[in-house]
Amino acid sequence: MLWYRHLYVGEKAKKHRFSIIQSIRKGSWRPGVYVITPPSNGNNILDIYPSYMMLLNEKKEGEWKILGIAQGYEDALRLAGAIVGEMYEKTGGFSLHEFLEERGSKA
Numbered sequence: 001m002l003w004y005r006h007l008y009v010g011e012k013a014k015k016h017r018f019s020i021i022q023s024i025r026k027g028s029w030r031p032g033v034y035v036i037t038p039p040s041n042g043n044n045i046l047d048i049y050p051s052y053m054m055l056l057n058e059k060k061e062g063e064w065k066i067l068g069i070a071q072g073y074e075d076a077l078r079l080a081g082a083i084v085g086e087m088y089e090k091t092g093g094f095s096l097h098e099f100l101e102e103r104g105s106k107a
Helices: 014-026 051-055 073-091 096-102
Strands: 002-009 033-037 047-050 065-071
Touching: 002 014, 002 073, 014 033, 014 051, 014 065, 033 051, 033 073, 047 051, 047 073, 065 073, 073 096
Parallel strands: 002 065
Antiparallel strands: 033 047, 033 065
16 A cells, blocks of 8 residues: 555545555554555545555555545545645646646646
């Protein structure tokens, strides 16, 4: 699993940032925690997954690229909206790859 250098953190997740990251890294399930990742298909801008998806090993190890973490689904929606808003503001479009390159690092 890869972590974005400029990890986005939802408002509700800020208080527990370190413990959320540690639990995801250790592979323990944490109820109510969501991760924001690049899209798994060409139809989305971002994907939002409950953190337990990291445990299901649907993707090969190292394929998960985590751009953001949130506590609760509403927090995840707000965070994804903020990322997309910033993306549009910086690039004038919805190219995640271009946005991440402009921010100085890839996911």
